[in-house]
Amino acid sequence: MNRLASDKLPPINGLYKLTKWIEDHGLKKAAVTNAPRPNAELMISKLGLKDFFDVVIVGSECEHAKPYPDPYLKALELLKVSKDHTFICEDSASGIRAGVAAGMPVVGLTTRNPENVLMEANPTMLVKDYEDPKLWSALEELDKKGDSLKTAA
Template sequence: MKLKPGAALLFDIDGTLADTDPIHLQAFNTAFAPYGHSFDKARFSCELQGLANVAIAARFVPHLSPEAGMQVLEEKEKLFRELVAEAIHPVPGLFELMDFADRHGVPMAAVTNAPRANAELLLDGLGVRGRFQAIVIGAELPYGKPHPLPYLEGLRLLGADAAHSVAFEDSRTGIASAAAAGIATVGIRTSLVHEDLEAAGAVISVDGYDDPGLQAFIAERIALRETSSG
């Protein structure tokens, strides 16, 4: 196998490594019920999915001080962590794709808008934290998704080239971030349908990492070539 220098795989976490969006929806509804907000799946995907908590607080509890608004979101995240602790399951084919990357020396990064505590809980729950050479937390940067900075930072930390890398995302916000960083983005259909993911900027979309055409797409993108039958 021949790998072109600068190739990398960059993954969002929520809804991309594990299908956690239904749990986030439950936690949001509990946290925002006292403020008169109720979300169904469609509203969640349009107004909450993939956004940074500071933006969510500013939109849905604007009458609170920034500190009080973030406290509402911190309580939401605490509830999410309690609910998700026993319900972390990988998107189908994830481990096989990571094994493929490891075999061929393709570095991987996790790039998320989630708080670090959430990100580490999910990565540890899946047992994959040590497989990532970089973990980028949008809230710890000057700009989170949909700004390209989180993915640009992921590329920088990996020493990767956007032109020979692939990103995996499940939200409009995340796809916008990765695409703006110049990375071909695969939409994961855990919450959104193909048309929504494509409209957001995904190059292709799949139900899971076990999609028959996905590995071929990745190999072509990162210029991986067979040099022998072994």
């Protein structure tokens, strides 16, 4: 099953454009997932991102998995970063809930779940993929402000 899944894993549109932006800005990076570690590491490797992430956080290795904030809080701790200078990209309602509960702005991706389901989890914004102009407008604003995304009040 892993082989079949990994052979058919196309990256989300704009993924490498976003990873380049993140690297160009010197940001620290964590993969936070509820998938079992071997599956997560296989997917990361197949996408060519093995050297991209500083840490891989697996929900089952935390006290509570998503939708609890524990995996994201563990990522902050391991990366030694403030939630005030962080943003999350998530494609599931439980992941969005986890990021929101951890107090971080969350970009919801409508690549796997319907928009209405994701909106119920209260993301900062929803985007179609990593090429969505809404995402790039927000990143340009970050560049102008030299600040982190602000959560919606």
